[in-house]
Amino acid sequence: QVQLQQWGAGLLKPSETLSLTCSVYGGSFSGYYWSWIRQSPGKGLEWIGEINQSGFTNYNPSLKSRVTISVDTSKNQFSLRLSSVTAADAAVYYCAKRNRGTGGTYYFGYWGQGTLVTVSS
Amino acid sequence: DIQMTQSPSSLSASVGDRVTITCRASQSISSFLDWYQQKPGKAPKVLIYGAFSLQSGVPSRFSGSGSGTDFTLTISSLQPEDAATYYCQQGNSLPYTFGQGTKVEIK
Numbered sequence: 001q002v003q004l005q006q007w008g009a010g011l012l013k014p015s016e017t018l019s020l021t022c023s024v025y026g027g028s029f030s031g032y033y034w035s036w037i038r039q040s041p042g043k044g045l046e047w048i049g050e051i052n053q054s055g056f057t058n059y060n061p062s063l064k065s066r067v068t069i070s071v072d073t074s075k076n077q078f079s080l081r082l083s084s085v086t087a088a089d090a091a092v093y094y095c096a097k098r099n100r101g102t103g104g105t106y107y108f109g110y111w112g113q114g115t116l117v118t119v120s121s
Numbered sequence: 122d123i124q125m126t127q128s129p130s131s132l133s134a135s136v137g138d139r140v141t142i143t144c145r146a147s148q149s150i151s152s153f154l155d156w157y158q159q160k161p162g163k164a165p166k167v168l169i170y171g172a173f174s175l176q177s178g179v180p181s182r183f184s185g186s187g188s189g190t191d192f193t194l195t196i197s198s199l200q201p202e203d204a205a206t207y208y209c210q211q212g213n214s215l216p217y218t219f220g221q222g223t224k225v226e227i228k
Contacts, residue, residue: 035217045165045208045219060216061122094164105171106212107155111164 002027006095006112008080012119018082022095022112029053029076033098035108036069036080040091050098051078090119123147123211127220135228140196142223144209149189153213156185156194158205159222165208169194201227 008020022034036048049059051069059067068081082089092114099109124147134140144154152172157165167176169185172192182197196203204227209220 044221045210047217047219058215062216096164099170101170102174103152103171105153105155105174107167107170107176108157108165108210109167109176111166114164 002110004095004110004112006115008115010116012085013121014086015084018085020093021077021079024076034078035096037096038091038093085119087119092116123218125209125211125218125220127223131224133226133228134199136199138199140199142194142207144192144220146190146211150211150213152188154192155210157208160205
């Protein structure tokens with residue numbers, strides 16, 4: 001059974017860099033895209049970006065200038081860095097695996113437990 | 122970005138009722154539409170993918186339909202454990218986007 005376990009700092013000051021890591025247990029790490037998604041009361045669920053085992057990334061244009069997603073295949077881990085955080089970046093951050101469905105479809109089939117990130121001076 | 126609009130924003134229904142939630146995309150997304158259920162303090166859980174495919178382990182009272190821009194999630198007989206917020210999400214083009222959610226309460 002696939003499990004995603006995430007960790008990272010939950011309290012940041014404005015202008016600091018958010019850093020989260022997600023470890024994947026069970027199943028194959030290769031051949032899939034691994035995403036970061038955040039959820040805030042104001043903006044709902046927002047997809048941040050994704051990476052595959054080769055390091056190929058896609059980012060949400062709204063965050064692209066501040067986001068870096070990286071992968072460590074030796075540890076079956078992927079990480080998120082979001083620079084220059086403000087109060088608008090306060091949210092619950094999730095890591096997720098994009099599963100293949102039928103007929104060329106994909107969906108977020110496994111999620112981490114979520115990390116609450118607060119931004120306060 | 123493709124905008125996803127759900128309606129209603131919330132609803133209250135009785136156990137056994139048939140419940141329908143709609144999701145409209147701002148442009149055609151073929152059948153690249155997924156539905157998620159989220160309970161407080163938990164991560165979303167996929168119910169339906171590809172507009173109508175039921176995820177393994179999900180009760181058959183959940184069903185999805187639609188293509189193009191208009192989609193529907195139906196709960197054929199509402200159960201107490203279905204109290205949750207439901208989200209649609211398009212996977213047709215980047216960036217992936219979600220609806221704003223529909224909160225389902227049990228009367």
